[in-house]
Amino acid sequence: MLFEVQGLSKRFGQIAALSEVNFQVRPGEVLGLIGPNGAGKSTLFECLAGVLPWDSGKMHAALGRTELLFYVPDGIAPWPSQSVGWALDFTCGFLRGKRELREEVIDQLDLRGLLRQPIGTLSKGQRKRALLAIGLLTPQAALLIDEPFEGLDLRQAREIAAALRVHAARGRTLFLSIHQISDAARFCDRFVLLSGGRVCGEGTVAELAALASTSSNDLEEVFLALT
Amino acid sequence: MRSRRPPFLWLLNKECRELIVSRAWWVLLLAMGPLVGVSFISAVRTYGEVSGLNGTSAGVGEALSPLIGVWAPTFSACELAAVFLLPFVAIRLVAGDRQSGALKLELQQGMSTFARITAKGIVLLAGWAVAMLPPVIAIVLWKSYGGTVYAPEVFTLAVGHLLNAGLTIGLAAAMSSFTEHPSTAAILTLSVTVGTWIVNFFGAVQGGWWERAAGYTPAAMVAEFQHGLLRLDTSLVAVLLIVAGLGLSAIWMRLGMTPARRTYESIALCGAAAVGIAACTLLTPSWDLSESRANSFPEADEMALRQIHAPLAIEAHLAPEDPRRLDLEHHALSKLRRVIPAAQVRYVSSTSIGLFEQTRAGYGEIWYNLGGKKSMSRMTTAEGVLEEIYGLAGIKPPVENDEKEFRGHPLAVPAAGAGPIFYAAWPGLVLVCGMFARRRFR
Numbered sequence: 151m152l153f154e155v156q157g158l159s160k161r162f163g164q165i166a167a168l169s170e171v172n173f174q175v176r177p178g179e180v181l182g183l184i185g186p187n188g189a190g191k192s193t194l195f196e197c198l199a200g201v202l203p204w205d206s207g208k209m210h211a212a213l214g215r216t217e218l219l220f221y222v223p224d225g226i227a228p229w230p231s232q233s234v235g236w237a238l239d240f241t242c243g244f245l246r247g248k249r250e251l252r253e254e255v256i257d258q259l260d261l262r263g264l265l266r267q268p269i270g271t272l273s274k275g276q277r278k279r280a281l282l283a284i285g286l287l288t289p290q291a292a293l294l295i296d297e298p299f300e301g302l303d304l305r306q307a308r309e310i311a312a313a314l315r316v317h318a319a320r321g322r323t324l325f326l327s328i329h330q331i332s333d334a335a336r337f338c339d340r341f342v343l344l345s346g347g348r349v350c351g352e353g354t355v356a357e358l359a360a361l362a363s364t365s366s367n368d369l370e371e372v373f374l375a376l377t
Numbered sequence: 378m379r380s381r382r383p384p385f386l387w388l389l390n391k392e393c394r395e396l397i398v399s400r401a402w403w404v405l406l407l408a409m410g411p412l413v414g415v416s417f418i419s420a421v422r423t424y425g426e427v428s429g430l431n432g433t434s435a436g437v438g439e440a441l442s443p444l445i446g447v448w449a450p451t452f453s454a455c456e457l458a459a460v461f462l463l464p465f466v467a468i469r470l471v472a473g474d475r476q477s478g479a480l481k482l483e484l485q486q487g488m489s490t491f492a493r494i495t496a497k498g499i500v501l502l503a504g505w506a507v508a509m510l511p512p513v514i515a516i517v518l519w520k521s522y523g524g525t526v527y528a529p530e531v532f533t534l535a536v537g538h539l540l541n542a543g544l545t546i547g548l549a550a551a552m553s554s555f556t557e558h559p560s561t562a563a564i565l566t567l568s569v570t571v572g573t574w575i576v577n578f579f580g581a582v583q584g585g586w587w588e589r590a591a592g593y594t595p596a597a598m599v600a601e602f603q604h605g606l607l608r609l610d611t612s613l614v615a616v617l618l619i620v621a622g623l624g625l626s627a628i629w630m631r632l633g634m635t636p637a638r639r640t641y642e643s644i645a646l647c648g649a650a651a652v653g654i655a656a657c658t659l660l661t662p663s664w665d666l667s668e669s670r671a672n673s674f675p676e677a678d679e680m681a682l683r684q685i686h687a688p689l690a691i692e693a694h695l696a697p698e699d700p701r702r703l704d705l706e707h708h709a710l711s712k713l714r715r716v717i718p719a720a721q722v723r724y725v726s727s728t729s730i731g732l733f734e735q736t737r738a739g740y741g742e743i744w745y746n747l748g749g750k751k752s753m754s755r756m757t758t759a760e761g762v763l764e765e766i767y768g769l770a771g772i773k774p775p776v777e778n779d780e781k782e783f784r785g786h787p788l789a790v791p792a793a794g795a796g797p798i799f800y801a802a803w804p805g806l807v808l809v810c811g812m813f814a815r816r817r818f819r
Contacts, residue, residue, distance in 0.1 A: 196481070199481070199485055199633075200484070200485065200633035201480075201481045201484055201485070201632045201633055202632060202633065203632075203633055203634055203635040203636075203638075215487075216485065216486070216487035220485055221481070221485060222482075223478055223481050223482075225478075226477065226478025226479070226481065226482075227477050227478065228474075228477050228478050228479035228482055229391070229395070229477065229479050230477050231394075231395070231398035231399075231815075231818075232391075232394060232395075232398070232818075236394070240387060240391055243382055243384070243387040244384050244387035244388060244391065244483070244486060245482070245483075245485070245486050246384070246486070270477075284482065
């Protein structure tokens with residue numbers, strides 16, 4: 151087990167964004183955090199990354215948070231006036247990223263033509279690729295990515311999935327928040343199903359199907375049965 | 378393979394780049410040229426007109442001090458820029474990370490937010506130092522006209538404006554971290570600045586504690602530095618306020634902390650700052666670094682006053698807005714406090730303007746009590762005050778030494794070349810550098 155979350159809860163005023171969330175993350179796995187919009191996926195990631203305070207709960211891990219995980223938020227445009235190339239250098243320098251992976255990641259995410267482009271001028275898909283590159287360069291054991299395929303076309307999504315697979319195969323743990331269940335089913339080893347701020351199930355498709363008492367191996371059917 | 382450069386240097390590099398690509402900073406630089414230019418040209422013209430009277434006669438000497446005649450008005454452009462332009466530069470640099478989402482990435486590095494805000498503070502102060510180049514150009518021009526520059530007083534003035542800029546940066550940084558949106562931060566920053574002006578106004582009208590508090594507002598602080606006076610208490614209070622502002626910003630930058638904890642930490646920081654400020658106000662050392670000794674009695678008088686060890690109490694029956702009180706305070710008592718810090722001064726009045734108290738018996742009287750011996754006078758000049766104190770102390774007034782009196786540095790020259798430099802060359806240079814740098818640092 152890389153880390154375990156127990157009883158994590160978070161409220162925004164009267165609204166319970168997360169309620170008693172429990173799950174485990176194993177080393178080297180690709181774990182999908184599945185849930186509809188508003189399920190609390192981003193809130194959970196932000197709490198785990200330490201950029202949002204949680205109300206109660208614990209996270210058990212052998213490593214400290216800064217060595218354990220790095221979170222790539224969705225929909226941000228960090229350092230909008232700076233170029234993609236500078237952002238990658240800054241990641242290698244300030245965030246202690248792996249400089250030896252820089253060129254490989256640039257090629258994997260097709261960023262070479264964008265290196266001199268300011269981040270603020272990138273399209274949604276280009277920005278997503280730049281953010282993924284930043285995440286992939288970071289040295290932490292686990293990488294939490296919020297909606298990694300959001301804003302990407304089918305071809306780009308497949309290429310990025312392949313790139314992420316390469317990094318997962320090298321032992322990097324990937325924890326991906328995905329609201330498109332079909333995307334998640336194609337890509338992830340295990341799943342944490344989140345609905346209304348609660349974990350409805352955790353495991354492989356087969357384990358979740360058993361939990362839902364359904365014979366279907368379709369993740370969408372299992373998700374609907376469990377939520 | 379990891380970078381050998383420490384993360385803090387990477388952060389400094391990033392903040393520098395962010396400053397360089399910030400339009401707000403280039404607008405500040407652009408505006409500084411004409412602002413300083415108009416102040417400098419007008420000051421040199423007025424200085425020249427006064428000098429044209431061949432005035433080294435009594436009373437004109439002080440007016441011909443370059444500090445009061447040229448540098449105070451020239452550097453006043455910095456005060457204007459610090460109030461109305463610098464906050465936007467600081468807000469852009471501090472709030473920008475939060476707005477763009479970069480803060481969420483950077484916070485995961487684990488570096489203390491205090492180190493982060495220190496990096497921003499250093500870069501902003503460096504940015505301000507660059508914005509102070511037009512006044513430096515004015516000094517060079519003045520020298521080229523044959524004017525004298527007394528380095529300690531110009532240095533004091535520059536320190537005053539640096540501290541003032543620091544206060545703006547601390548305030549803007551705190552507001553940027555408190556609020557979700559930069560525009561709210563800008564409104565709050567300007568509101569606090571206006572609030573300090575209100576304190577100044579109340580100080581002038583009400584006197585008492587308002588007057589005391591007004592002595593520590595940025596405008597009052599700058600006014601002291603403009604007269605070449607370096608006060609330890611004011612300087613330390615300014616430094617404490619800067620640190621407190623940056624500290625508050627660092628506390629509220631920690632997005633992962635609960636608001637309650639951030640609030641408690643902020644209260645603790647404000648409490649510590651308040652205690653520190655209260656302690657600083659007890660410090661009395663000050664240095665008159667003006668060439669004209671505008672903030673001091675003549676040296677012979679200061680030596681004579683230092684011989685007095687009996688407790689001195691002065692009770693002035695003058696209203697806060699009475700011009701005689703301003704004369705008494707600025708020309709005599711402020712100088713007296715520097716020599717005898719233990720002197721007790723009390724103002725007594727029933728109204729703020731004193732207009733309707735003129736007929737009251739005792740209004741306008743200034744009572745002196747030196748170790749139990751009492752006397753009364755109505756004179757508000759430095760000479761009048763000293764005469765009363767010497768009389769009570771039984772000290773023979775020192776003989777005036779005309780040779781040591783500051784005679785001023787008259788200079789009747791036009792501000793040749795200043796217009797083209799400040800109105801054309803500087804803005805042109807800023808525009809060219811701005812376009813090049815914004816392209817280079819992307």
